[in-house]
Every structure is written in C-alpha cells, then in structure tokens.
Amino acid sequence: MTKIYNFLYIEDEDYMIDTMESSVKLMNRTSDQENTFEMTVAKNSDDALKYLDKNIFDFVLIDIKLKGGDSGDIIIDKIKEDYKIPCAILSGTPIISDTNFIKTYIKSNYENEEILNDMASMVNSGLFTVIGEHGIIESSLKKLFWENYYKNIDHWIDIRNSLNEEEMKQLVLRYTISHLYELLGSESEQYEAIxxxxxxxxxxxxxxxxxxxxxxxxxxxxxxxxxxxxxxxxxxxxxxxxxxxxxxxxxxxxxxxxxxxxxxxxxxxxxxxxxxxxxxxxxxxxxxxxxxxxxxxxxxxxxxxxxxxxxxxxxxxxxxxxxxxxxxxxxxxxxxxxxxRQGQPDFDFPKVALNIAEKIVKSK
Structure with missing residues (x-):
C-alpha cells in the first residue's frame, strides 16, 4: 500500500529546491514505489517556523547555512523544544556544531531518493506512532487531562491543600503513569535487550x-x-x-x-x-x-x-x-x-550410605 509522506524542506538555493522537486516527481511517478512524497519549501527560518506551527509534517530536512546570516539551527532548536518529529540536516558543510545527535546528510554523498527513503524509514520505525506529536501517548495524555484532571479540578485542588509541592508532583506522576500503563495490552513474555x-x-x-x-x-x-x-x-x-x-x-x-x-x-x-x-x-x-x-x-x-x-x-x-x-x-x-542460600550440613556420606545399606539388607 502506497503511503504519502508530507515533509518540510528548508533550503534557500533555488537549484537545490529544483533538484529535490525533480526527485520527488520522479519517485512519485514510479509505479513500484511504495513511498510517495509531498514537499513544502521554506527559504528562511521565519517561514519554516510558521509552517511548523500551522501544518503537520512527517519529517523535516534542514539546510544549516541559509542566506543573510540565517541559520537552520533556529529550526532545530524549535523542533527540539516543541516537537517530536524526525528531522535531518541536508548540508554541503560536513562540520555541524551542537547537532551531532541529528542525522546529517552531506549533499555530495547522497542521492535525494536515498535520503527521502531513509526519512520514510524513520517515520515507519514505530516510535512516532507511540511518542510522536499525534501518537498514542500524546492523545492519551490529552484525554486524561480533559476527562479526568481538569474535569475533577476541584477535587485535585482539595488534594493539593493537604500535600506539599513535591508530594503533589509525585502523586500526579504516579497517577499519570498508572493510566499510561493501561495502554499495554498485557505483560510481555519476551523483552528486547534495549x-x-x-x-x-x-x-x-x-x-x-x-x-x-x-x-x-x-x-x-x-x-x-x-x-x-x-x-x-x-x-x-x-x-x-x-x-x-x-x-x-x-x-x-x-x-x-x-x-x-x-x-x-x-x-x-x-x-x-x-x-x-x-x-x-x-x-x-x-x-x-x-x-x-x-x-x-x-x-x-x-x-x-x-x-x-x-x-x-x-x-x-x-x-x-x-x-x-x-x-x-x-x-x-x-x-x-x-x-x-543454605547448604546442607556435611556428613560422612560413605559411612551413612553403608549404614543404610546394611539395614536394608538385614531387613530381608
């Protein structure tokens, strides 16, 4: 089944944008291509931030060095602070400061098709179905907030009056975790080493x-x-x-x-x-x-x-x-x-065995 991936491409060079657009069109025309893509382009960090606030993207590709002293680091900082979304750096510069935990593609080393399919694999890893912006945990927390915490806010205020700040924090954490734990269908009989x-x-x-x-x-x-x-x-x-x-x-x-x-x-x-x-x-x-x-x-x-x-x-x-x-x-x-552990006290076992054997033989 074909899946459509919406992604934000932050790039200020027209030829790079045209090249990525051509790659997207070619991949989308390929009949056996499982992944199809829809691209939104932002040429500066201000436009990128506006798009992130108003749209839902499956992943983001970021050029670090933008014109006029603008920087893709601004978008990375925003994503780290407010979002849980796969992102990668697509840059001509191999040395990137303070972003070594984000995957980096050097433009000359990768084809666009490879990069896009890699990002699709990240989206399909299963992580974001659970912890993504619209994953199970996020939707469950929203439901818990509106249908329990806020609905019963007067009751929670009464509880807070009898507890100090740290005790209240621990209570809410325990209560939230117990609700999230219910998302598990059953105890697993087999774990992964991770x-x-x-x-x-x-x-x-x-x-x-x-x-x-x-x-x-x-x-x-x-x-x-x-x-x-x-x-x-x-x-x-x-x-x-x-x-x-x-x-x-x-x-x-x-x-x-x-x-x-x-x-x-x-x-x-x-x-x-x-x-x-x-x-x-x-x-x-x-x-x-x-x-x-x-x-x-x-x-x-x-x-x-x-x-x-x-x-x-x-x-x-x-x-x-x-x-x-x-x-x-x-x-x-x-x-x-x-x-x-308690070990059995030592005996002279050969002597004990001989004694038992003699009793058995004499009883016959």
Missing part, C-alpha cells in the same frame, strides 16, 4: 538501586544493589543507610572464550546458558547498550560498600545508566537468593 536500561535517566542525579557506576580510577563498572528503602533520602538529604552496596560488573570475556575463530554450537550454547542466568548462581547478565555500556555479568562474589557522600559528588564514580525497574527486581531477587 529495554533493560533507562536512558536518558531522568533522575540520574541521585543514587538509586540499579544505577550503574564507573570507577574513574580503575575503569571498573559497578551496580548499586542496596535495597530502595535504604536509599530513600531523609529530611537531611541523607539515606537511611550511609554505606551503599556496590557489586562489580565483569566483562563478557571473563566467562566466554575469545579464542574461537568461528561461532560453534557449543559456544552459542555456553553464551545462552550465561545470559539466561542459569549457568552460574553468582552471575547476572546485563546486555550492552549502544556505546554507553558494553554489558557484562554482575558477580555477586565481588561486593563492596561505598559511602553515600563519595557516590554523590561524582569525583570518584560517574553515573552511567540505570537498570529498568523490572530487571532491578529480578536482579535483587537472585542477589538475595544467593546470599540466603
């Missing part, structure tokens, strides 16, 4: 259970495994327990041979047992997460404590990322089971 972590971590300014830290001196990674109740801050902004439990995260190659030159069934089987957390009772697998964290195994046998003050000032440890709560619970459960 779901293991929270990134960016909105509350990474504090020390929380599941926070992964990098020891800046040794280069060793640790994970905070003090229970949440021990980390709750009191009125003096200190936790209940001053000393925080840290458990070392070891690299994959500590348990997986790196000498293999091919991926054998035995190697795959070994890795599968490790990542299922059923090979060694003292290990818990953590996936990698892009270039932020390489992953590894939490080793319950390598445990130490560090003071809350040391962990809070960022001089010795850097906070990297936080484990998602579902996995925090799983990790804490295995950690607790490991240290609560």
């Amino acid at each position: 779901e293991m972590f929270i990134d960016p971590n909105i509350a990474l300014d504090g020390v929380k259970t599941g926070t992964i830290l990098l020891d800046l001196e040794s280069g060793t990674f640790y994970i905070v495994l003090s229970p949440p109740c021990d980390l709750a801050l009191r009125k003096d902004n200190k936790p209940k327990n001053e000393f925080i439990i840290l458990v070392e995260i070891e690299n994959y190659n500590e348990y997986i041979s790196t000498e293999s030159t091919s991926i054998s069934n035995s190697l795959r089987g070994k890795i599968e047992k490790l990542v299922k957390n059923n090979d060694l009772e003292n290990l818990y697998w953590l996936s990698n997460y892009f270039d932020i964290f390489d992953g590894g195994f939490v080793n319950f046998r390598k445990i130490k404590t560090e003071s809350f003050d040391v962990l809070s000032n960022d001089a010795k440890y850097r906070k990297i990322i936080k484990l998602q709560d579902n996995f925090v619970k799983s990790l804490l459960s295995k950690f607790s089971m490991y240290y609560n």
Whole structure:
C-alpha cells in the first residue's frame, strides 16, 4: 500500500529546491514505489517556523547555512523544544556544531531518493506512532487531562491543600503513569535487550538501586544493589543507610572464550546458558547498550560498600545508566537468593550410605 509522506524542506538555493522537486516527481511517478512524497519549501527560518506551527509534517530536512546570516539551527532548536518529529540536516558543510545527535546528510554523498527513503524509514520505525506529536501517548495524555484532571479540578485542588509541592508532583506522576500503563495490552513474555536500561535517566542525579557506576580510577563498572528503602533520602538529604552496596560488573570475556575463530554450537550454547542466568548462581547478565555500556555479568562474589557522600559528588564514580525497574527486581531477587542460600550440613556420606545399606539388607 502506497503511503504519502508530507515533509518540510528548508533550503534557500533555488537549484537545490529544483533538484529535490525533480526527485520527488520522479519517485512519485514510479509505479513500484511504495513511498510517495509531498514537499513544502521554506527559504528562511521565519517561514519554516510558521509552517511548523500551522501544518503537520512527517519529517523535516534542514539546510544549516541559509542566506543573510540565517541559520537552520533556529529550526532545530524549535523542533527540539516543541516537537517530536524526525528531522535531518541536508548540508554541503560536513562540520555541524551542537547537532551531532541529528542525522546529517552531506549533499555530495547522497542521492535525494536515498535520503527521502531513509526519512520514510524513520517515520515507519514505530516510535512516532507511540511518542510522536499525534501518537498514542500524546492523545492519551490529552484525554486524561480533559476527562479526568481538569474535569475533577476541584477535587485535585482539595488534594493539593493537604500535600506539599513535591508530594503533589509525585502523586500526579504516579497517577499519570498508572493510566499510561493501561495502554499495554498485557505483560510481555519476551523483552528486547534495549529495554533493560533507562536512558536518558531522568533522575540520574541521585543514587538509586540499579544505577550503574564507573570507577574513574580503575575503569571498573559497578551496580548499586542496596535495597530502595535504604536509599530513600531523609529530611537531611541523607539515606537511611550511609554505606551503599556496590557489586562489580565483569566483562563478557571473563566467562566466554575469545579464542574461537568461528561461532560453534557449543559456544552459542555456553553464551545462552550465561545470559539466561542459569549457568552460574553468582552471575547476572546485563546486555550492552549502544556505546554507553558494553554489558557484562554482575558477580555477586565481588561486593563492596561505598559511602553515600563519595557516590554523590561524582569525583570518584560517574553515573552511567540505570537498570529498568523490572530487571532491578529480578536482579535483587537472585542477589538475595544467593546470599540466603543454605547448604546442607556435611556428613560422612560413605559411612551413612553403608549404614543404610546394611539395614536394608538385614531387613530381608
């Protein structure tokens, strides 16, 4: 089924506009082309901002250097502040300041058809169906606001009168999250590795259970495994327990041979047992997460404590990322089971076995 993509092209060079327009017309005429495009052109940042305010676009292509000292950075800043829409830089200049997280196409290196199909792929990634300007979350929040919060505003005012500002904020957050959670059809039986972590971590300014830290001196990674109740801050902004439990995260190659030159069934089987957390009772697998964290195994046998003050000032440890709560619970459960395990007391088993055997034989 053919899908139409409306996009805003911010460009001040007429020949570039004509070239893009020709590419769009050619792609739209191609009978087997799944994607068709409708282009709106803005030659300066003022016109671009007006179009963004009045129209719905699937994506935006931006030339950074516009005439008269104008800059595409203005549009990028506006999109970052007010919109959730795919955008990319289409520029003849390879060095772009402060925009390295936005995809950049150098004009001489890409064909327009390739760029447009790439942008269509971003739109179709599934992200914007959920978190886009007109995605599920945005529409659900609007519905919650009008049909619950604002409809019952007098009740919310009464609640606010009995709570301080921080308590009220936490209440509204909990209430909103619980409603968004209802959007899930059911609990998933299978997760993707990317779901293991929270990134960016909105509350990474504090020390929380599941926070992964990098020891800046040794280069060793640790994970905070003090229970949440021990980390709750009191009125003096200190936790209940001053000393925080840290458990070392070891690299994959500590348990997986790196000498293999091919991926054998035995190697795959070994890795599968490790990542299922059923090979060694003292290990818990953590996936990698892009270039932020390489992953590894939490080793319950390598445990130490560090003071809350040391962990809070960022001089010795850097906070990297936080484990998602579902996995925090799983990790804490295995950690607790490991240290609560009770081995059977030793006996002289050969002697016991002989004694039982003698009784059985004599009874016949």
